[in-house]
Amino acid sequence: MSNYDFKQLSPSDFEEMSRDLLQAEMSITFESFVTGRDGGIDFRYAKNKDLIVVQCKNYIKTGLSGLMTNLGKEVSKVLCLKPKRYIIVTSVALTPKNKKDIVDLIGKQFLSTSDIFGQDDLNNLLTKHKNIENNHYKLWLSSRAVLDRVINNALITHSEFKVEKIYKEIPRYVPSNSFPDALKILDENRVVIIAGSPGVGKTTLANLLLYEHLEKGFQAVIIESDIRDAKSLFQKGINQIFYFDDFFGATYLGENGLSFKNNADQVFIDFISMVRTSASARLVLTTREHIMNLAVQQSERLRFSEMRDHKFILKISDYSISQRARILYNHLYFSDLPSQYRQALIQNGFYLEIVKHIKFNPRLIEWLSTFRRVKDIEVSKYIDFIKSLLNNPAEIWMHAYEEQISNAARSLLLVLFSHDGRVNLNKLEHSFLELHKVRGVKYGFSLKPNDFKASFKELIGAFIKIESVDRVEVLDPSVLDLFNEVIKETPENAIDLLYGAVNFEQIKKVWSFANSVNNQVVLKKLVENPTVLSSNLERVMYTSRKRKHSDGITIYTGATFEERLSVLIDIADKVQSPVFLKLIETLHQRLKQEWQTEHIHIQDGVDILRAFNRITWSQIDNLSGIYINCRDTLVNEASYGCDSDTLRDLISALDSFELEEPEILAALRNGFEKFLHENFSHELQESKSNSQFDKLIDNLKEFETILGVDAEHEKDLTLTAQQEFEENESAYADHMQDMWKEQHYESRADERSVHELFSSLISE
Numbered sequence: 186m187s188n189y190d191f192k193q194l195s196p197s198d199f200e201e202m203s204r205d206l207l208q209a210e211m212s213i214t215f216e217s218f219v220t221g222r223d224g225g226i227d228f229r230y231a232k233n234k235d236l237i238v239v240q241c242k243n244y245i246k247t248g249l250s251g252l253m254t255n256l257g258k259e260v261s262k263v264l265c266l267k268p269k270r271y272i273i274v275t276s277v278a279l280t281p282k283n284k285k286d287i288v289d290l291i292g293k294q295f296l297s298t299s300d301i302f303g304q305d306d307l308n309n310l311l312t313k314h315k316n317i318e319n320n321h322y323k324l325w326l327s328s329r330a331v332l333d334r335v336i337n338n339a340l341i342t343h344s345e346f347k348v349e350k351i352y353k354e355i356p357r358y359v360p361s362n363s364f365p366d367a368l369k370i371l372d373e374n375r376v377v378i379i380a381g382s383p384g385v386g387k388t389t390l391a392n393l394l395l396y397e398h399l400e401k402g403f404q405a406v407i408i409e410s411d412i413r414d415a416k417s418l419f420q421k422g423i424n425q426i427f428y429f430d431d432f433f434g435a436t437y438l439g440e441n442g443l444s445f446k447n448n449a450d451q452v453f454i455d456f457i458s459m460v461r462t463s464a465s466a467r468l469v470l471t472t473r474e475h476i477m478n479l480a481v482q483q484s485e486r487l488r489f490s491e492m493r494d495h496k497f498i499l500k501i502s503d504y505s506i507s508q509r510a511r512i513l514y515n516h517l518y519f520s521d522l523p524s525q526y527r528q529a530l531i532q533n534g535f536y537l538e539i540v541k542h543i544k545f546n547p548r549l550i551e552w553l554s555t556f557r558r559v560k561d562i563e564v565s566k567y568i569d570f571i572k573s574l575l576n577n578p579a580e581i582w583m584h585a586y587e588e589q590i591s592n593a594a595r596s597l598l599l600v601l602f603s604h605d606g607r608v609n610l611n612k613l614e615h616s617f618l619e620l621h622k623v624r625g626v627k628y629g630f631s632l633k634p635n636d637f638k639a640s641f642k643e644l645i646g647a648f649i650k651i652e653s654v655d656r657v658e659v660l661d662p663s664v665l666d667l668f669n670e671v672i673k674e675t676p677e678n679a680i681d682l683l684y685g686a687v688n689f690e691q692i693k694k695v696w697s698f699a700n701s702v703n704n705q706v707v708l709k710k711l712v713e714n715p716t717v718l719s720s721n722l723e724r725v726m727y728t729s730r731k732r733k734h735s736d737g738i739t740i741y742t743g744a745t746f747e748e749r750l751s752v753l754i755d756i757a758d759k760v761q762s763p764v765f766l767k768l769i770e771t772l773h774q775r776l777k778q779e780w781q782t783e784h785i786h787i788q789d790g791v792d793i794l795r796a797f798n799r800i801t802w803s804q805i806d807n808l809s810g811i812y813i814n815c816r817d818t819l820v821n822e823a824s825y826g827c828d829s830d831t832l833r834d835l836i837s838a839l840d841s842f843e844l845e846e847p848e849i850l851a852a853l854r855n856g857f858e859k860f861l862h863e864n865f866s867h868e869l870q871e872s873k874s875n876s877q878f879d880k881l882i883d884n885l886k887e888f889e890t891i892l893g894v895d896a897e898h899e900k901d902l903t904l905t906a907q908q909e910f911e912e913n914e915s916a917y918a919d920h921m922q923d924m925w926k927e928q929h930y931e932s933r934a935d936e937r938s939v940h941e942l943f944s945s946l947i948s949e
Contacts, residue, residue, distance in 0.1 A: 187311040189324060190304065191243065191276035193356045195518045196945055197511065199243035202321050203274040204228050206307065207239065209314045215239065229268075238268040242275040252277050256290055263295055271295040272302070279303030323360055351392040356519045357551075359511040361504070363390055367497045368397070374495050375461050376468040380477055381499035382647065382660070383585060384548030387471040388430055390499065394469050398426040403467065408432070412453050419459060419466070426467040427460065433476045450484040457492065474498070475647020476589055482642040509540040510939040512547055516554040517946060523556070525564045527946060535568055536943050537936065542575045544663050549574055582648075582667040590648075592630045593640035596621040598648060602668040603682050603691040607658035612687075620685025627681065672698065676710035683711075683721040689744050692722055693752050700759075708759070715762035722753065723768060727775050746776040747789035750815075754796040754805065761802045773811045785822040787831050790815060794838040816843070824852040826859030829868060829884040836891055844891060854892050865899055869906055878907035 191199060204215055207228070215228035215237075228239040240259065244251045252275055263271055271291060279287075284298040302310070311318045318324065367390055371377040377394070379387045399405055401424075408415045408429040415427045432453075460468040477496075481487045504512070513536055517527050530536060539545065553559065553571050562570045586595065600616045601608065608616070617637050625632045633639070645651070652658045659665055672678045679695050686692050699708040711718055726749050730741045744752075750772050757765035797805070797812045816839070823835055836844070836853065843849055872878050882903050885896040 187308040187318060189308055189311070191307070191324075194243065194276070194324065195356065195515050196241070196243045197514065197942060198321075198323060199276060200227055200241045202317070202324060203239070203241045203302075203307070205317045205320070206310045206314060207272070207274070209317055210310055213237075235270075236266070236268045237270045237272065238263075238266055239272045239274060242273065242277070244275065244277050249277055249279075249283060253286070253290070256287060260291060263291055268295060270300065272300045274302045274307070276304055276307070278305065321360075323355060323358060351396045354389060354392060355396070357512075357515045358389060358393065359508055359515060361508055363497075363499060363503065364393055367394060370495060370497055371467055371469065375463070375466060376457055376495040377470070378477075378492065378496045379469070379471045379499060380474045380496055382474060383582060384546040385499045386547045387473075387499055389547070391428065391430060391469050391471045395426060395428045398467055412449065412456050416452070416456050416459070419456075419463075421463065422465055424465045426469065429468075429470045431472060432470045433472045433480045450480070450486045454486055454490045454492070457490075457495075473585060473589070473647065475585065475644055478645060478647055479590065479594075479643035482639055504545070506540060506936070507938065509545055510536070510942055513540055513550050513554075514942055514946070516550050520554040521556045522554055522559075526556070526559065526567055529564055529567050530571070531943055531946055534940060534943075535571075537939055539571065539575065540939060544575050577666050577670070582664060583670065585647075586667060586671065591640060591643060592624070592628070593621060593633075593636040594643045594648075596624050597637070597640045597644060598664075598668065599671075599678060599682060600685070601649065601657070601659060602665065602672070603686065603694050605694055606665050607652065607656065610655045610657055613657055616685070616687050616691065619687050620681065623685040624681055669698070669704075672707060673704060676707045679707050679710055680714060680717055683717055686721060686725055688728065689722075689725050689749050689752075692718075692725065693744065693748075696752065696756060700755075712760050715760050715764060718756065718760065719762065719764045719768060722756070726753065726768075726772055745786045745789045746772070746779045747786045747793060750776055751789065751792035751796045754793065754800070758796075758800045758802045758805060761804075763804070766804060766808065769805075769808055769811065773814070777814070780818060785818065787819050787822055787827055787835060790819045791831075791834045791838045794819070798838070816849075820849050820852045820856075823856040824859070825856070826863050827856060828864050829860055829881060829888075832856055832860060833884050833887055836887070850892070854894060857888050857892055857894050861896075861899065869903060872903075872906065872910070875907065875911070878903055878910065882907075 194202065204227075208215055213230050215230050227241045230237040242252050242255060244255070247254075256273070273287065273291075273296070279301065281298070284301045284303070287301055288296050288298055311324075363386075367377050367379060371394060379391055381387050395405060403424045403426040406415055406418050406425055406427045408427060412429070412432070415429070419425070419427075457468065460466040481492075517530070520527070530539075539550075553574060559567065559570065586598070590598075597613070597617050600613060600620050603620075604613070604616065614637050617640075621632065621636060624630075641649075646660070648660055648664055649657055650660050679699065682695050683692060686695075696711070698704060699711050728743075730743050730745070732740050732742055734740065750769070753765070753769055753772055757769060793815045794812065800806070819835060823832055827835075832853070839849070844853075868881060872881060882900055885900050885903070888894055889896050
């Protein structure tokens, strides 16, 4: 007979098990209500006018007294519901007298003792309905009887400490398809390799697989560092499960580099074959995806082995909103956090922000719910701490970056950062070769002809991904967070990026990063090295934007020369070194050459005027002739016509006294007239939202005020078009409402269930 105390189940887990048991016993299907403030109903069954109501009470903390107190609060709800049959399911052990007291409390017209299921009754049902017991594997894995059997088997191989650790983790586990899917691979192949990014839950899944096999009588062999240890402990005919957490990290990553020592890759392959041919052996391994990719790329033996057939990949995207919520809920319910910390998190629905966060990660959840990690944080600052942890989970990646990838891979990731996390594959290779050469000479590591291909294979699927046929980007936004921290902690990386830059955009990225909030240490490093900054700027800032394809088509790539000059002026103002004054002059001359044959970019040119308007360094004032030339060129170009946003931006960049100059005012008015005749109809036709209509009207009003022109007719046309748009939009919204409801029902239901789930913690 089953003998569970249900202490390892959260209220939500307990309700799911109870529902399944009652449905199996009564051969009906209950309508379920999620854990929370349920109005007196957890499940119900209604047929004709008959109503069956079920209440679940998992009072593992307060026992019988807590159960009776809570049931007293339910009496008024039962009187209101007037069910034909009222059923109570509780984890509390009950005597016949306890059941009679409960009936007297609720009322004999609603409740009978046979409809009160205490701990013993639930165990009877679980014995009767073995399929329910098997399906709720978290229940039997966490039972005391299973623990006793597991520890008995663990004692043989001295792994009882590992067992106790896993036992404590089981309550926090949220059942999902990952456990049965990984178990299926293990049963069929006798080997499973659990791969994924840091913090995704690899070790937790491996622990459950280990524990489940120990319950079945397998002996555990915990491998700490060398696969040869497992080979020496292998016993033919004895049920053994070999467990190696982070196996490539221990086997492949040595102190002096990334390589297999003493044919460890062959030993590994041989051991997998040994396990696969033994009916009594199982092997569970975990690895970070990027390390596995690196190992496979470096070892021809692994590349041509059957290892990939045993791989099971865990991804954050595999977790639904509901599962994320249960992960957080279980961690909080079984945590040692004082109640004030839990209540701070629950108030105002902050938990929903956590579970929907793009950087949600089980390891982060474990971190924020462990009191020893947050005990030095005041309750009033706990929410801000969590927000900071979610917004900057760089430390999850930091260890892998510093200790577990090659120098070539670090070079490639730095290059990807300088391209803002996304870049064309050919450009990535070109940039990599330059930076990697700089870093190799500077830091004294060897360079190999295939470093780019090797590092690319090492990082793919772990730090980076292929977005399209020829574009690469970071795997996750938190990888960019990592590099924010890497460069802030070691600003010399910014200097390396300057030396290794192959285009202006990379230097602009470094400069923009240094100028952002909290990056003063990086900015200070750049300012302290004006020669490095200026010489590398000079190296890339004159390069042509024109490229010719093999088919003869000319394309333009990279920052415009107008953009380059605006950035250079900003750099000069911050660094305040005379060398930049000469650079501004020469780049201006290059810009003038560009203007003779190429399109003038008014919008980027406006940034030149704004950069001059922001200057604080008086020596740049000596370059006022450059400002005047740029201003007059832009105003003249605008007189031939441009869109309303560009014209308004140009006007806003000029001082009032400049707008009073007859030549400038006349040119801008000409530009307005050209806009009316050539661009207005197009802009009106392309307006597809109220905000676009409003913006066009605001632009027209601004032209009337500043330029003294008449735009009444155009404003009327815009208002009429906006009204028609709003009428059509209203009709369309009515037409789409039912479809929208259907498409978004699941999402809204998920959010609603999350709120109700966490409401049960408010009174804990």
